[in-house]
Amino acid sequence: MNKNKIPLSLAEAQIEIEKIFAELNWNIEPKHLYAPIEYILDLGGKRIRPLLCLIASSMYGDWTESKNAAIGIEIFHNFTLLHDDIMDKAPIRRGKATVHEVWDENTAILSGDAMLIKAYQFIAQTKKEKLPSVLDLFSQTAIEVCEGQEYDMSFETRNDVNEQEYIHMIRLKTAVLLAASLKIGAIIGGANDDEANELYNFAIYLGLAFQLKDDFLDVYGNPETFGKRIGGDILCNKKTYMLINAIKLANAEQKKQLEYWLSIDNFDENEKINSVTKLYSEIGIDNLCKEKINEYQNLAMQSLKKIKNADTSVLETIANKLLNRKS
Amino acid sequence: MNKNKIPLSLAEAQIEIEKIFAELNWNIEPKHLYAPIEYILDLGGKRIRPLLCLIASSMYGDWTESKNAAIGIEIFHNFTLLHDDIMDKAPIRRGKATVHEVWDENTAILSGDAMLIKAYQFIAQTKKEKLPSVLDLFSQTAIEVCEGQEYDMSFETRNDVNEQEYIHMIRLKTAVLLAASLKIGAIIGGANDDEANELYNFAIYLGLAFQLKDDFLDVYGNPETFGKRIGGDILCNKKTYMLINAIKLANAEQKKQLEYWLSIDNFDENEKINSVTKLYSEIGIDNLCKEKINEYQNLAMQSLKKIKNADTSVLETIANKLLNRKS
Numbered sequence: 001m002n003k004n005k006i007p008l009s010l011a012e013a014q015i016e017i018e019k020i021f022a023e024l025n026w027n028i029e030p031k032h033l034y035a036p037i038e039y040i041l042d043l044g045g046k047r048i049r050p051l052l053c054l055i056a057s058s059m060y061g062d063w064t065e066s067k068n069a070a071i072g073i074e075i076f077h078n079f080t081l082l083h084d085d086i087m088d089k090a091p092i093r094r095g096k097a098t099v100h101e102v103w104d105e106n107t108a109i110l111s112g113d114a115m116l117i118k119a120y121q122f123i124a125q126t127k128k129e130k131l132p133s134v135l136d137l138f139s140q141t142a143i144e145v146c147e148g149q150e151y152d153m154s155f156e157t158r159n160d161v162n163e164q165e166y167i168h169m170i171r172l173k174t175a176v177l178l179a180a181s182l183k184i185g186a187i188i189g190g191a192n193d194d195e196a197n198e199l200y201n202f203a204i205y206l207g208l209a210f211q212l213k214d215d216f217l218d219v220y221g222n223p224e225t226f227g228k229r230i231g232g233d234i235l236c237n238k239k240t241y242m243l244i245n246a247i248k249l250a251n252a253e254q255k256k257q258l259e260y261w262l263s264i265d266n267f268d269e270n271e272k273i274n275s276v277t278k279l280y281s282e283i284g285i286d287n288l289c290k291e292k293i294n295e296y297q298n299l300a301m302q303s304l305k306k307i308k309n310a311d312t313s314v315l316e317t318i319a320n321k322l323l324n325r326k327s
Numbered sequence: 328m329n330k331n332k333i334p335l336s337l338a339e340a341q342i343e344i345e346k347i348f349a350e351l352n353w354n355i356e357p358k359h360l361y362a363p364i365e366y367i368l369d370l371g372g373k374r375i376r377p378l379l380c381l382i383a384s385s386m387y388g389d390w391t392e393s394k395n396a397a398i399g400i401e402i403f404h405n406f407t408l409l410h411d412d413i414m415d416k417a418p419i420r421r422g423k424a425t426v427h428e429v430w431d432e433n434t435a436i437l438s439g440d441a442m443l444i445k446a447y448q449f450i451a452q453t454k455k456e457k458l459p460s461v462l463d464l465f466s467q468t469a470i471e472v473c474e475g476q477e478y479d480m481s482f483e484t485r486n487d488v489n490e491q492e493y494i495h496m497i498r499l500k501t502a503v504l505l506a507a508s509l510k511i512g513a514i515i516g517g518a519n520d521d522e523a524n525e526l527y528n529f530a531i532y533l534g535l536a537f538q539l540k541d542d543f544l545d546v547y548g549n550p551e552t553f554g555k556r557i558g559g560d561i562l563c564n565k566k567t568y569m570l571i572n573a574i575k576l577a578n579a580e581q582k583k584q585l586e587y588w589l590s591i592d593n594f595d596e597n598e599k600i601n602s603v604t605k606l607y608s609e610i611g612i613d614n615l616c617k618e619k620i621n622e623y624q625n626l627a628m629q630s631l632k633k634i635k636n637a638d639t640s641v642l643e644t645i646a647n648k649l650l651n652r653k654s
Contacts, residue, residue: 030474030481032477032481033473033474033477083436087436087437109410109413109436110410110414110476110480113410113439114474117443117466117470117473120462120466121463121466124462124463131458131462132451132455135447135458135462136448136451142444143444143448146440146441147357147360147441149437150359150360151357153437154357154359
């Protein structure tokens with residue numbers, strides 16, 4: 001373990017992850033159980049979690065030993081997407097029909113269950129002496145992600161969600177799995193406890209900043225590159241960082257207008273998006289959100305600076321890529 | 328490890344299991360995620376799987392070391408019931424409303440997911456040197472139970488299910504978890520591989536016999552003690568051991584009558600149950616099923632006889648209790 005060890009570059013890690021996922025074989029019986037797993041994994045995505053796992057392990061040791069954990073984490077992540085899509089009745093995921101649309105809800109429930117078990121089967125292939133700590137962190141994280149999803153769903157029917165609760169929710173739903181990906185890689189690579197925990201903290205702040213950036217781009221993003229429809233959160237009154245703070249900081253007239261748009265069921269979609277966006281800008285939510293993103297980004301970088309026994313340059317690259325995206 | 332070690336009696340194990348489950352605390356946040364878990368676990372049931380786990384470990388060593396695995400197995404079993412009830416749109420479980428009826432489907436999906444993770448958290452508390460083998464067997468079993476549920480669902484829309492496929496399905500859906508419960512207990516207690524495997528085989532045969540007995544009682548059981556409605560399988564054309572063999576062994580006239588009852592949508596329920604039951608008896612399905620149950624029961628007892636290093640008397644008692652039940 002030394003600072004001179006050269007970690008996998010992002011490009012190298014991406015090539016390895018591509019190979020690893022191309023080699024997985026889901027062509028097993030009963031096909032109807034495993035085909036949906038292959039389908040959702042083949043939708044792709046950035047594979048950011050297994051990348052973090054591989055890179056962290058390469059910073060301290062032999063990255064090939066973290067391969068199975070990386071696979072398990074990505075399968076777990078896709079399991080959450082699969083079941084969340086049922087709960088949200090979402091028709092589209094990454095530009096393609098969701099599993100419950102291609103097959104049916106029962107298939108999506110059962111194949112999702114099988115994915116969660118498969119995720120554990122890959123995690124369980126971690127070398128014996130690291131298994132208990134990796135397994136504990138994985139389970140703790142998995143249950144937190146469920147808790148995050150529960151809070152997210154419960155916020156839909158609440159009108160009194162505050163910023164602290166929102167940050168707690170996105171921490172559970174998004175940040176902890178990014179953080180666990182990195183920490184599990186670090187544990188397998190051989191990092192000491194302090195550095196493994198500091199990498200965890202780094203990724204928590206990175207995850208919070210990343211989710212707030214997503215909230216920001218949902219309002220102010222470039223429609224040609226964002227991937228999702230701009231204003232989607234506004235249309236469904238989603239209690240994001242933006243909306244929670246807008247309600248809190250609006251003056252009487254702005255508040256009246258905001259509440260009008262939140263309350264009516266029949267509206268012109270573009271008119272609602274434009275009006276609420278204008279209110280956000282008047283109230284100064286765009287700058288407030290940018291400042292909060294910066295705050296978390298700085299906290300992330302402070303954590304990274306505490307890493308003394310490994311080369312953190314690749315993680316810096318990834319953080320900048322994730323947070324400076326325009327879409 | 329010696330034959331003179333006195334295992335927990337069934338009554339002792341039942342008292343311990345009661346205590347263990349009474350001590351679990353689900354009063355944690357977010358309540359909406361954990362309350363359904365407490366609800367389904369409080370519905371009770373025979374707790375046969377954790378009992379088998381505790382008893383097997385007490386046959387070879389210190390049963391208290393298998394407590395967490397026993398809890399994990401029972402939580403896993405109840406997770407499968409919770410998600411199966413969604414898939415079957417079942418309104419009632421053990422005489423009470425199912426979780427998706429008391430709450431809603433999304434809650435049932437998410438709390439089920441959390442149960443599966445919680446099950447792993449208890450399994451993971453197995454002592455370090457036994458953890459890899461216990462974890463592998465648990466995951467392998469869990470995925471097989473999902474495969475069994477998939478086959479069970481796919482049989483509903485197939486008309487060509489044969490006996491071999493049916494036995495394979497009930498092996499996966501019912502027998503493997505009983506077998507894993509016993510084997511995990513034995514592993515933790517310190518049984519050697521041969522004896523752990525023989526106990527696994529014993530419970531596989533016991534599980535098959537138990538499920539066939541269930542099929543039999545669904546037709547020929549005592550309505551006052553069976554717990555479910557007699558004839559339920561007949562009403563929904565379930566491809567049980569009874570129906571599969573009735574179709575195969577019926578003469579031309581009997582086959583015509585069977586197919587009539589399978590094909591019509593509007594019928595008097597009692598008339599259908601009585602007519603099909605009469606056909607089963609004419610074809611001799613009652614005796615055929617009894618013979619098959621005996622065959623598996625004998626195979627189970629042969630496996631048990633191969634156990635040389637432990638006292639198997641409690642397992643014999645349990646086998647007789649499960650298979651000689653009249654309801």
